[in-house]
Amino acid sequence: MVLYNFKKITVVPSGKDFVDIILSRTQRQTPTVVHKGYAINRIRQFYMRKVKYTQSNFHEKISTILEDFPRLDDIHPFYGELLNHLYDKDHYKLALGQLNTARNLIEKISKDYVRLLKYGDSLYRCKQLKKAALGRMCTVMKRVSPSLAYLEQVRQHMSRLPSIDPNTRTILICGYPNVGKSSFINKITRADVDVQPYAFTTKSLFVGHTDYKYLRWQVIDTPGILDHPLEECNTIEMLSITALAYLRAAVLFVVDLSGSCGYSLAQQASLFHSIRPLFANKPLIIACNKTDLQPIETLPESDALLLQEMKREAAKAGAGLVDGAPPDEEGCLLTMSTMTEEGVIAVKNAACEKLLQQRVEVKMKSKKINDCLNRIHVAVPRQRDQKERPPCIPQAVLDAKVAEAKVLEKRKLEKDLENENGGAGVYSANLHKHYLLLDPDWKEDIMPEIMDGHNIADFIDADILQRLDELEREEEEAAATAQAADEDEDMSDQELTAEETEALLAIRRKKKQILEEHRLKKSTADNKPVMPRKHDHNRQFNTGRMGRHLSSLGLDPGAAVERIRSKSRLGRKRERSAGGGDDYAMDIDQQPTKKMRARSRSLSRPHTEALPGEGYKDSAQKMKAMKIAKKAVKQRNKDARKGEADRVHYNLKPKHLFSGKRGTGKTDRR
């Protein structure tokens, strides 16, 4: 199936643009650098290439145009006729013919100049020849520029033609201008054709699509036709005529009963009769429109007669389509009102149905149908006898069904309960009632969860009693053995006496005290303030404390107190004590004197004394040497000059410059 799509035709440039495109292409696609010093053959080749390339480009481009535009003799006669009426067949053919001639001329020019270039003897000559060749080619193109302009316009118009498929199921709407053709197509399709209350609102063909019996139907809206000879028809009317003549479609002749379109029914009838030859072999329906303004029942006598006549003619036209079918007069005349949408769908359906019947009929007559029928087989089982065999349902099942339905009806739902007890938000459903327990009385019981710090659920066990018995038995046994053990036990150790207990307590107290004192002493290391010994009752060095300590240990402190220093070291000679033993008294006979202490200091010597090892003979020599040395430095010291005895600071590098590894930077920085 050929699909007619004129949207893909390439753009036709104007004559000037055409030349520009080709020349710039030549410039870009062929080499541009040539010198006189080149071998002449190379120069010739260079220019020949340019000429040939330009020619081939022209050829290619013109050929595309010629191929893209449809040849009127090859396409469907409907389109052929349509294009003829729109663009004038002769003009169209002439334009294409001129382009074809131009193509041939350019080819010839190129051939001539390539031949001449073979004899070009210098770069200059070759260049002139090339220039002449391209110039002549461009002149040829310039001459056909009106044709190019015409073709471009045709292309633009063609790309906007509706894509009508001439072979598919089609409904064609025709009639006088302003009778409601576009309103009808708007009602049954989504074409959205412009509708205005004046004649020739629709100036070209419009296509919409509709659906009937799950098939796609093409609906074509045509411009109105006036009733005058074919020769006087204008282009717009000719479009309608073309469509009527060449499309195999169901024709819907729309008639305006009321005459509000500006044409009487008589005029419309005469149009119908004059274009009747175009309806041959097509299903035809006369659709009487605008019944809201003029119902068909109240039609004047004369108009009714005209309608009858038209109906008869329409029936005659459609009679030969379906074999054996009598002329169906009633189906040929339908009424509708596009304003109230009354009867619109009926008209559409009738038209579709008629066309479908005809198409099926045609198909059945064709040769191809056998291939199709051979593959189809519909099996119809033959009836065995006249006996009725209804489905068998046992009575029990029926009863059960009835009973079940009753139960379902009777059962009270939770929703009913809710409505009875105050409705949603007030009623709270009792979930306990659905519990499955051994005793229904238990349903409302509250299960305790916690007792004495235990989870009761952790203890629940079916054989709890049995296990408890076991435990009790175990316990009894244990009690019996424990009693026996108690009897065996005896205390071998003695209790401490009261005296011992007291002594032990005292020891422990003392130990604790010692420990605490020790800790206190240790804690002074933490820079804590220490009470001076003078004021510390427990650390004083006096006889009182010593006495207390000794007596606490059970000793008599009398003798020790008697030996205190203040007593024992009084005067030069120690008095003999009456009571105490002499064995530990110190014997110091004399008072210490200054002379006795002189031993501890070494003898003083004058610094002039010559000591062995200094190298002087005697003290006089030493004195002389000292004098000379003093004199030697005297001036220097006066000048405040630096001497060898002065302290010296060497210019030492600081340590950080010596230490560490050297990085990638300077050597004197680390």
Place this chain on the structure above:
Amino acid sequence: MRLEKCWFCSSTVYPGHGIQFVRNDAKVFRFCRSKCHKNFKMKRNPRKVKWTKAYRKLHGKELTQDTTFEFERRRNRPERYNRDLVDQTLNAIKKIEEVREKRESKFWESRMKGKKSQERKEAAVELEQNIHLVKAPGAMVAEPGLTLPKQQVKMKVKVSMPKQQQIQAVQE
């Protein structure tokens, strides 16, 4: 509502008490009080912290293996309610508790069995070795026995003459 056990100290956590920590591996840690929570946060091991149940059980301070413990066990399969059974259980819990307490006290007694004599032995040794702290050996010679010297009596020390006066006397 359930009573849970503290993860750290194993004490019972009543509803509304303590805090619960859910680690990102969905393990749940319940704590009875902030003390346990803090200890957990310090990454302490309850088996090494003396006041926890875990420590006490591990170190033999408390009863570990006993039939009374076998009654209480978490059940993950729900049982259908039975009034009689619950009644029996409630009674049984009390009895089990009694038995358990008895056994625990028994365990404690047996654990503390040798303690007294041990203490006495130690006391004897201490008395013998450290008596010098409160009673000097010299005093022991004079008065053998463990009777302690009297502490309250203040000793009056006789001093013949002040030092200054003595010096003056010599000079004269």
